[in-house]
Amino acid sequence: MLSRIVATLAVIYVLKRIITFRRAASSVGNLGGYRVLFNGLSPIGALLKRLPGLTQGLNHALEDKYSIHERVGCDIVAHVTAFPPVAHLSLADAQAIKEVTISRAKFPKPVDVYKPLLFFGHNIVASEGETWKRYRKITAPAFSDRNNKLVWDETIAIMNDLFENVWGDKEVITVDHCRDLTLPIALFVIGVAGFGRKMTWKEDNVIPTGHRMTFQKSLSIVSANTLAKIILPDWAMRLTEKTREIALGFDELKAYMLEMIDARQKSQKVERHDLFSSLLEANNDEDGEALSTDELIGNIFIFLLAGHETTAHSLCFTFALLALYPDEQEKLYQHIKSVTPISRVPTYEEMPLLTQSTAVFYETLRLYPPVPIIPKRCAEDTTLTTTNTQGETVVIPVAKGTSVDIYTPALHYNPKYWEDPHSFKPDRFLKPDWNRDAFLPFSAGARACLGRKFFETEGIATLTMLVSRYKISVKEEPQFAHETFEQRKERVMKCNFRLTTT
Numbered sequence: 001m002l003s004r005i006v007a008t009l010a011v012i013y014v015l016k017r018i019i020t021f022r023r024a025a026s027s028v029g030n031l032g033g034y035r036v037l038f039n040g041l042s043p044i045g046a047l048l049k050r051l052p053g054l055t056q057g058l059n060h061a062l063e064d065k066y067s068i069h070e071r072v073g074c075d076i077v078a079h080v081t082a083f084p085p086v087a088h089l090s091l092a093d094a095q096a097i098k099e100v101t102i103s104r105a106k107f108p109k110p111v112d113v114y115k116p117l118l119f120f121g122h123n124i125v126a127s128e129g130e131t132w133k134r135y136r137k138i139t140a141p142a143f144s145d146r147n148n149k150l151v152w153d154e155t156i157a158i159m160n161d162l163f164e165n166v167w168g169d170k171e172v173i174t175v176d177h178c179r180d181l182t183l184p185i186a187l188f189v190i191g192v193a194g195f196g197r198k199m200t201w202k203e204d205n206v207i208p209t210g211h212r213m214t215f216q217k218s219l220s221i222v223s224a225n226t227l228a229k230i231i232l233p234d235w236a237m238r239l240t241e242k243t244r245e246i247a248l249g250f251d252e253l254k255a256y257m258l259e260m261i262d263a264r265q266k267s268q269k270v271e272r273h274d275l276f277s278s279l280l281e282a283n284n285d286e287d288g289e290a291l292s293t294d295e296l297i298g299n300i301f302i303f304l305l306a307g308h309e310t311t312a313h314s315l316c317f318t319f320a321l322l323a324l325y326p327d328e329q330e331k332l333y334q335h336i337k338s339v340t341p342i343s344r345v346p347t348y349e350e351m352p353l354l355t356q357s358t359a360v361f362y363e364t365l366r367l368y369p370p371v372p373i374i375p376k377r378c379a380e381d382t383t384l385t386t387t388n389t390q391g392e393t394v395v396i397p398v399a400k401g402t403s404v405d406i407y408t409p410a411l412h413y414n415p416k417y418w419e420d421p422h423s424f425k426p427d428r429f430l431k432p433d434w435n436r437d438a439f440l441p442f443s444a445g446a447r448a449c450l451g452r453k454f455f456e457t458e459g460i461a462t463l464t465m466l467v468s469r470y471k472i473s474v475k476e477e478p479q480f481a482h483e484t485f486e487q488r489k490e491r492v493m494k495c496n497f498r499l500t501t502t
């Protein structure tokens with residue numbers, strides 16, 4: 001009898017799931033796309049292997065690029081999951097994306113998705129509406145031209161310190177993983193241009209009184225372990241020596257930030273252009289709307305998080321592509337040489353002339369966008385318009401509450417906008433007519449990246465310094481001696497989606 005009741009309840013449960021699943025699919029006009037049990041980005045989906053019908057996997061946006069849109073024959077597709085029973089629209093249509101990014105009230109950020117980023121305090125990335133407006137108003141002025149100049153000068157100094165005091169007169173430098181080089185560069189730049197704290201390649205190991213680790217170490221631990229902090233509950237952080245060190249890194253960074261706030265509020269006003277100082281200054285000038293200490297820390301922390309990993313990995317992808325394409329590297333070298341003599345360091349004012357460096361970066365960001373999915377949620381019943389393979393107009397119903405996600409790899413590999421989209425061709429960005437609406441690594445509209453210029457400045461300074469002094473190549477290893485170019489490219493460029501593309 002009991003087993004019959006259980007079986008009946010199970011059947012009812014399954015039927016209910018099927019009905020809600022079908023309802024979710026029909027809410028977006030039964031548009032083609034994945035039909036899976038678990039969303040690849042959900043906690044359960046992330047643990048499972050990619051399998052048709054089960055989950056599309058954590059890396060699907062990076063792996064699929066434009067292929068699902070091509071298969072469905074439409075630049076907007078719908079991924080429907082049973083747990084939870086929702087439809088996610090995946091956009092690869094530049095016009096539809098433009099509509100979404102410019103209509104902030106109609107397509108706001110789904111702030112619930114960003115909740116894990118709140119552990120240091122409320123911040124600009126994880127907020128919406130009036131709170132976001134207030135954060136943006138106070139934080140945006142920190143990303144000034146004077147800050148960009150600081151980024152440039154400090155990046156040059158960090159690279160010079162590397163060349164002179166670490167690499168010395170060695171002819172060949174070998175790094176096992178390019179990330180071992182780019183993560184510290186990005187960390188030192190955000191350390192000095194973000195927090196006003198100079199760091200060097202030879203770490204100063206003196207721990208200040210009242211602290212248990214140096215600022216440099218705490219910043220390095222925090223930037224490398226945000227994902228662990230997000231995933232693990234507090235009790236789990238106390239379990240092993242490694243997780244205890246991570247927890248200490250977070251506590252210490254917060255303690256340093258509190259000290260810095262206190263010291264700068266007490267000290268005489270000195271003209272400084274790091275993000276932290278500018279943020280404090282703007283905050284002091286605010287009447288009535290100033291940020292609380294928690295909000296200040298939350299926002300400066302999010303600059304670190306938003307800026308460090310994206311920058312370090314993008315530099316890494318750039319170097320790897322230049323190593324794989326020596327002709328492009330040579331072209332870049334010749335261009336740098338034509339703009340600035342190799343015997344002296346380039347100045348910030350010369351940055352706009354380094355057009356080939358910008359083109360190399362953009363092409364890297366097109367092929368390996370650091371944020372593969374930019375989520376939005378529809379705030380009212382509406383429609384989105386796109387075209388299918390036959391060139392016909394397709395109008396998609398979008399009910400209030402539907403997830404509307406910008407899939408940057410799908411957009412960046414869409415052959416409608418990019419000729420030969422799988423090839424590395426930086427020169428496409430030197431032509432005046434490339435489609436700005438089809439290039440979205442930094443998002444667009446009011447919620448676009450605040451640190452774009454910060455990144456471009458740092459990236460161009462690093463690239464220019466490195467390429468003008470060294471030739472970058474892939475390390476030759478006997479076990480890979482017989483691989484083809486395509487195999488080598490696949491091995492070297494292998495990437496995963498974690499918090500960003502890594």
Ligand code: HEM
Pocket residue numbers: 124125136194302303304306307308310311314369370371374375441442443446447448449450451452454455
């Ligand atoms: C390769 C480098 C970078 C890329 C590709 C990138 C990309 C992005 C993207 C796609 C967004 C929108 C995210 C969303 O809608 O959830 C964003 C927002 C943001 N980024 Fe970046 N970013 C980069 C570097 C930086 C740097 C260096 C900083 C700061 C130092 C920074 C600070 C921010 C901030 C504060 C926001 C939130 C803006 C707002 O919501 O109003 N980013 N970035």
